[in-house]
Structure formats: C-alpha cells, structure tokens
Amino acid sequence: MTADAVGGVWTYALELCRALSVHGVDVALATMGPEPTEPQRAQAERLTNVTLHCTSYRLEWMDDPWDDVACAGAWLLALAARERIDLVHLNGFAHAALPWRKPVLVVAHSCVYSWWHAVRGTEPPSSSWERYRHRVAAGLNRADVVVAPTRAFLHELHRHYEFDVPSRVISNARTAPxxxxxxxxxxxxxxxxxxxxxxxxxxxxxxxxxxxxxxxxxxxxxxxxxxxxxxxxxxxxxxxxxxxxxxxxxxxxxxxxxxxxxxxxxxxxxxxxxxxxxxxxxxxxxxxxxxxxxxxxxxxxxxxxxxxxxxxxxxxxxxxxxxxxxxxxxxxxxLSTSRMGEAYCALYRQLSSGPVRERSVA
Missing domain, CATH: 3.40.50.2000 (Glycogen Phosphorylase B;)
Known part of the structure; x- marks a missing residue:
C-alpha cells in the first residue's frame, strides 16, 4: 500500500491498516514525499500487521516530479517483489501504469484538476499540468478497479479524466477517540x-x-x-x-x-x-x-x-x-472502521480470485 505523510492519506492508510489487522491482512506501507515524523512513525510501528518503508521521492502532484516518480516506481516494483505481495493498493494514480504482476487497486483521494475546478473555477494551465493529466488517466486506465470515498468525487474523476475500468465507492472512516x-x-x-x-x-x-x-x-x-x-x-x-x-x-x-x-x-x-x-x-x-x-x-x-x-x-x-x-x-x-475494513477485504478477495491483468511498461 502506498501513502504519503502530508495529510489525510496518512490518517486513512493507518485507519485502514488497523481495520485490516482483524482480517489477517499484512501491509507493506510504502511512503513517498516528506518522510513521516517521529510521532507518525510511532503510530505505524504500533500496528503489528504493518511494515513501514519510507522514501522522500516527490509526489506526482508536486512541481516537476517525474524523474522522482520514475525512481519511486522502480523502488515500488522491487519492494513488491521482495515482500512477495499478493495485491497492490495505490493511494495515488501514476504508479498504476507500472508492469505489476498482481491485481492493482487505485484509491482516489484528490487530484489537481478537480482541485482547480472547485477552487479556481477553471482548469490548471495546460503547459504545466497536461503531463500530469496524461499520467493520471494512464494510471486510472491500467487499474483493475478504482475506488473513491464518495459518489460525487468519483463523478469528478470521470469529468476530468477519460477512463473505463470498474469503480466503486467505499467511505472513509475514523475511529472515535x-x-x-x-x-x-x-x-x-x-x-x-x-x-x-x-x-x-x-x-x-x-x-x-x-x-x-x-x-x-x-x-x-x-x-x-x-x-x-x-x-x-x-x-x-x-x-x-x-x-x-x-x-x-x-x-x-x-x-x-x-x-x-x-x-x-x-x-x-x-x-x-x-x-x-x-x-x-x-x-x-x-x-x-x-x-x-x-x-x-x-x-x-x-x-x-x-x-x-x-x-x-x-x-x-x-x-x-x-x-x-x-x-x-x-x-x-x-462510517465505522470495521465496515471500511470489511469492504476493502471483500474487494481484495474479489481481485485476488480473478485473472491477473497483463501489463507491459506504459
């Protein structure tokens, strides 16, 4: 499972990993972007079903990220082979286009184009962001399934990127303190x-x-x-x-x-x-x-x-x-974490029981 430590994706990933532990699911949690803080690392280390792997490669929505995205892709493929993973859960888009040998699930948390439309009322400058749009669309189309936390956001994804793969909504969750x-x-x-x-x-x-x-x-x-x-x-x-x-x-x-x-x-x-x-x-x-x-x-x-x-x-x-x-x-x-965990486990089982999609280098 990929993640970053910048904001809500980190919280989501740890909540999901915690919910997956009761189902016997072990997670190699691979982070890119700014490395987790010591308190964040401590959070992950308390989860017995999680091994944390960290890099500082730039994230796909950052300025001029593509050399780092490529290096991160090679690192992720090597990590997946070393850990002998059964399924790839990506909390980002571009790396879904890698030549994975296992089923690939993409979870959409946000994107640049829907952000610009909501905040600025327009699209981002194509000179700066057209490559991003192409890479996001390529990743979405290479996924086995795309998940969004709301129907409304799934609609926004279809509005800004052309992709035709199975999709579904699974609500995020948070443990009540x-x-x-x-x-x-x-x-x-x-x-x-x-x-x-x-x-x-x-x-x-x-x-x-x-x-x-x-x-x-x-x-x-x-x-x-x-x-x-x-x-x-x-x-x-x-x-x-x-x-x-x-x-x-x-x-x-x-x-x-x-x-x-x-x-x-x-x-x-x-x-x-x-x-x-x-x-x-x-x-x-x-x-x-x-x-x-x-x-x-x-x-x-x-x-x-x-x-x-x-x-x-x-x-x-x-x-x-x-x-x-x-x-x-x-x-x-x-919006319980147990329901979220059950929904993802059911989807994992469905993906793992089906044929593995052939993927070449995009």
Missing part, C-alpha cells in the same frame, strides 16, 4: 481545522467572520506552506498543528465545528468533529452533502455573511446545537 466517548459538557467555542495556507480549505473566510460573532474560533493546522508562505490572521485563535489526541480534546470541548472548504473529496476532519458531537456548519458542496445529509447546516462558503448567519443561529439556539450534534454523532457511527 476516547475523548468523544466521554461526552463532556460542551463549551461556548467554535473549532476548525486544516491548513490555513490552503485556498481549498478557505479558512481565511473565518477571519472575516470572527469579529462579528460572540464566540471565539479556534483553528488547528499549519499556517506555513511547504514553500515558506505563511497565512496571517488577525482575530482567529490559531493553535498550530496538533496531534490527534489534542485535536480530539478540543473537539470534545467545542460546541460547533465549522468547515468552509471549497474542495473536500471526503473530509476526515468533519468526521472527527461529528464523533465528538459537534454541531456541523459545512460548505454546501456535493461531497459533504452526500456524507452528512440532514446532520449539518450548509452554507455558501464564498459568502462570509452566510457562515456568520449559520454560526449566529447555533450560538443563539442551544436546542438546535444539541439536535445537530446528536445527528452528526449518529451519522458518524455508520
């Missing part, structure tokens, strides 16, 4: 999380809202981008990047979780907040509506006044906060 299970009394605070510098997360909108509401807004996440650019805020309470346990403690205290993202193929942060019984204020995008249904308030996140109105409503109506928090917790309980 112990802090959420204790259900403490909620406090008059609002919480958000994500990369402050990432335009897709749109957390800068909260900087416009915060001075006009009575409750403080706390935000967990990196303010500095990989290229050194730092997001600045005047009124948000930025607490920096925090570990899972600390975030869980904040969510256990928070009455409201606000997520104004322009682009969110799934949203593990929202799931964590729902486990904690927070009332959810979410951007009105198809993926979030698909997951959360009537368990949230939806807003046009391009209009800060809409975010402000939803937050004011919940601040002023305690019974509505409690009602939405209960609905969110109930919905989160259906």
């Amino acid at each position: 112990l802090a959420a299970a204790r259900v403490p009394a909620k406090e008059p605070i609002i919480f958000a999380s994500g990369r402050l510098w990432d335009d897709a997360k749109n957390l800068c909108a909260l900087d416009l809202v915060a001075p006009r509401i009575a409750w403080p807004i706390f935000v967990a996440g990196d303010a500095r981008s990989p290229d050194g650019r730092e997001a600045r805020t005047d009124v948000l309470h930025c607490i920096g990047k925090r570990g899972d346990d600390e975030v869980a403690q904040w969510l256990a205290r928070a009455s409201i979780f606000v997520h104004p993202a322009h682009y969110e193929p799934f949203g593990l942060a929202v799931l964590e907040a729902a486990h904690a019984g927070c009332a959810l204020v979410l951007s009105d995008i198809a993926t979030l509506r698909e997951i959360w249904g009537d368990a949230a308030i939806y807003v046009d996140a391009r209009e800060p006044s809409n975010i402000e109105g939803a937050l004011r409503l919940l601040i002023d109506t305690p019974h509505e906060r409690v009602r939405l928090g209960r609905l969110a917790r109930r919905r989160a309980a259906t």
Whole structure:
C-alpha cells in the first residue's frame, strides 16, 4: 500500500491498516514525499500487521516530479517483489501504469484538476499540468478497479479524466477517540481545522467572520506552506498543528465545528468533529452533502455573511446545537472502521480470485 505523510492519506492508510489487522491482512506501507515524523512513525510501528518503508521521492502532484516518480516506481516494483505481495493498493494514480504482476487497486483521494475546478473555477494551465493529466488517466486506465470515498468525487474523476475500468465507492472512516466517548459538557467555542495556507480549505473566510460573532474560533493546522508562505490572521485563535489526541480534546470541548472548504473529496476532519458531537456548519458542496445529509447546516462558503448567519443561529439556539450534534454523532457511527475494513477485504478477495491483468511498461 502506498501513502504519503502530508495529510489525510496518512490518517486513512493507518485507519485502514488497523481495520485490516482483524482480517489477517499484512501491509507493506510504502511512503513517498516528506518522510513521516517521529510521532507518525510511532503510530505505524504500533500496528503489528504493518511494515513501514519510507522514501522522500516527490509526489506526482508536486512541481516537476517525474524523474522522482520514475525512481519511486522502480523502488515500488522491487519492494513488491521482495515482500512477495499478493495485491497492490495505490493511494495515488501514476504508479498504476507500472508492469505489476498482481491485481492493482487505485484509491482516489484528490487530484489537481478537480482541485482547480472547485477552487479556481477553471482548469490548471495546460503547459504545466497536461503531463500530469496524461499520467493520471494512464494510471486510472491500467487499474483493475478504482475506488473513491464518495459518489460525487468519483463523478469528478470521470469529468476530468477519460477512463473505463470498474469503480466503486467505499467511505472513509475514523475511529472515535476516547475523548468523544466521554461526552463532556460542551463549551461556548467554535473549532476548525486544516491548513490555513490552503485556498481549498478557505479558512481565511473565518477571519472575516470572527469579529462579528460572540464566540471565539479556534483553528488547528499549519499556517506555513511547504514553500515558506505563511497565512496571517488577525482575530482567529490559531493553535498550530496538533496531534490527534489534542485535536480530539478540543473537539470534545467545542460546541460547533465549522468547515468552509471549497474542495473536500471526503473530509476526515468533519468526521472527527461529528464523533465528538459537534454541531456541523459545512460548505454546501456535493461531497459533504452526500456524507452528512440532514446532520449539518450548509452554507455558501464564498459568502462570509452566510457562515456568520449559520454560526449566529447555533450560538443563539442551544436546542438546535444539541439536535445537530446528536445527528452528526449518529451519522458518524455508520462510517465505522470495521465496515471500511470489511469492504476493502471483500474487494481484495474479489481481485485476488480473478485473472491477473497483463501489463507491459506504459
């Protein structure tokens, strides 16, 4: 299984590996991109069914990555041969076009073209990104099956890339933390999380809202981008990047979780907040509506006044906060790691029992 340690893919991979352990599935977890931190390595090492293999090869969505992508491909093929793997689970696209001798599953977590369409309202410059589009499409077409966490995101993949292979939806999942299970009394605070510098997360909108509401807004996440650019805020309470346990403690205290993202193929942060019984204020995008249904308030996140109105409503109506928090917790309980593990195991068995697709070098 491939992964990176940059964001949600790491969390997804460890949750899935943990769920697979009860089914007797051993995982060679191969990471590219920035190497896992010591706390991340410790997380992986606690999983007895996982062996961690790390490199720092550039990821396919980074600037000028293709020499590194090729080197990473050779490394992955050698690793697969050495580990005698039975199946390839790729949390990326380009490496599906390698000459694998085993079934290949591609799980789509995000992509550059759908990001640009959602955030910028256009496509990325073809001069810079056409090769990326070609490599993603090639990988999708060489996979045995493509998985997405929502129907809406699967639709976006088909919108931006031409591919014709079997596909299905398997929801992501997150283990409910112990802090959420204790259900403490909620406090008059609002919480958000994500990369402050990432335009897709749109957390800068909260900087416009915060001075006009009575409750403080706390935000967990990196303010500095990989290229050194730092997001600045005047009124948000930025607490920096925090570990899972600390975030869980904040969510256990928070009455409201606000997520104004322009682009969110799934949203593990929202799931964590729902486990904690927070009332959810979410951007009105198809993926979030698909997951959360009537368990949230939806807003046009391009209009800060809409975010402000939803937050004011919940601040002023305690019974509505409690009602939405209960609905969110109930919905989160259906997105269990056990169900995710069972769904992937069933798919693994199906792929392993069928004929192996012939693959040559793309």
